[in-house]
Amino acid sequence: MPPEVFRALSQRxxxxxxxxxxxxLALFAATGSLVWLFWAQGQWAAFALALFLHGTVGSFFSxxxxxxxxxxxxxxxxxxxxxxxxxxxxxxxxxxxDYAASHTYHHRFTLHPEGDRENLLPLHPNTxxxxxxxxxxxxxxxxxxxTFGKGGLISxxxxxxxxxxxxxxxTDIASNEWLESLHKDQPDQHRRSVQxxxxxxxxxxxxxxxxxxxGLWILPIVLSLFNFIGNWLGYFLGLPQHCGLRENxxxxxxxxxxxxxxxxxxxxxxxxxxxxxxxxxxxxxxxNLKQLHxxxxxxxxxxxxxxxxxxEMLEIWERQKRDPSYQFDTPLPTTAQTxxxxxxxxxxxxxxxxxxxxxx
Numbered sequence: 001m002p003p004e005v006f007r008a009l010s011q012r013x014x015x016x017x018x019x020x021x022x023x024x025l026a027l028f029a030a031t032g033s034l035v036w037l038f039w040a041q042g043q044w045a046a047f048a049l050a051l052f053l054h055g056t057v058g059s060f061f062s063x064x065x066x067x068x069x070x071x072x073x074x075x076x077x078x079x080x081x082x083x084x085x086x087x088x089x090x091x092x093x094x095x096x097x098d099y100a101a102s103h104t105y106h107h108r109f110t111l112h113p114e115g116d117r118e119n120l121l122p123l124h125p126n127t128x129x130x131x132x133x134x135x136x137x138x139x140x141x142x143x144x145x146x147t148f149g150k151g152g153l154i155s156x157x158x159x160x161x162x163x164x165x166x167x168x169x170x171t172d173i174a175s176n177e178w179l180e181s182l183h184k185d186q187p188d189q190h191r192r193s194v195q196x197x198x199x200x201x202x203x204x205x206x207x208x209x210x211x212x213x214x215g216l217w218i219l220p221i222v223l224s225l226f227n228f229i230g231n232w233l234g235y236f237l238g239l240p241q242h243c244g245l246r247e248n249x250x251x252x253x254x255x256x257x258x259x260x261x262x263x264x265x266x267x268x269x270x271x272x273x274x275x276x277x278x279x280x281x282x283x284x285x286x287x288n289l290k291q292l293h294x295x296x297x298x299x300x301x302x303x304x305x306x307x308x309x310x311x312e313m314l315e316i317w318e319r320q321k322r323d324p325s326y327q328f329d330t331p332l333p334t335t336a337q338t339x340x341x342x343x344x345x346x347x348x349x350x351x352x353x354x355x356x357x358x359x360x
Contacts, residue, residue, distance in 0.1 A: 060233075123244065138153070
């Protein structure tokens with residue numbers, strides 16, 4: 001694309017950042033207020049419906065919101081990126097320090113197994129009834145990585161406690177080895193991770209103490225447990241990012257999937273439906289990704305619909321059951337360029353402010 005177009009798309013905006021991050025928090029506050037209101041009035045059917053809505057909105061607090069804020073591209077003012085990153089992460093039991101190290105490798109080595117352990121293939125859609133029941137109700141026991149980057153209440157609490165003690169606690173062997181490697185590679189980041197885990201326990205434990213003292217048990221439900229209620233939408237939007245695609249190739253069009261979504265879903269998902277474009281130019285703010293797609297669409301695969309992406313993933317998984325080596329090779333349009341015309345300049349290769357100091 002012309003350099004001036006790329007520079008314009010790379011501009012961060014405090015106003016757009018407030019619309020995205022502030023808007024998401026405002027929506028969360030609105031659904032939380034409804035939960036509180038119906039609880040106070042004893043309208044239990046309405047309470048259950050409002051809680052499901054609150055959890056659906058809040059399920060994007062972990063993984064999605066900290067992902068973009070972690071890249072440091074949402075606000076022009078760097079301090080605002082950090083403040084909102086910590087607010088979203090604190091509420092949702094998210095560890096932004098382990099994630100920053102892991103996600104840096106994910107961007108640099110997308111679907112190259114030796115360097116990217118966030119997405120180990122083969123990924124496949126989980127249609128187990130117990131799993132889906134937890135996604136649509138209370139997520140108690142799912143393991144990390146099965147619900148778009150986070151686990152259920154029990155595994156999250158267990159891992160947070162072990163992290164606070166300076167230990168790696170995942171029951172998933174691959175995740176365990178990956179975290180241990182990251183901690184050895186980035187000891188300063190590990191120290192911050194331990195301190196953050198302790199802060200999580202103090203904050204959410206403090207809410208429990210306050211609820212016990214006041215009788216307002218709705219407080220931890222609205223501010224601590226929402227992240228484990230109604231996880232369905234985050235899973236359905238998040239899994240298509242890389243599921244079933246090719247590994248060990250340097251072309252993001254083959255390793256990442258983009259989708260067209262309704263504007264409301266796109267807002268909740270922080271525009272990460274344009275995921276191929278995000279991997280190509282991770283320094284471009286999320287709210288400019290749709291425009292970025294328009295600028296490079298002649299070189300890009302046709303974005304899937306949400307139902308089309310899931311149909312594609314299910315078909316891939318059925319074939320992989322017969323042929324475990326099969327990976328879907330995303331077709332490119334006839335207009336697509338397949339070779340670089342020049343080396344990328346620093347701004348084009350940027351992943352924002354994601355990488356910890358030791359990985360910059």
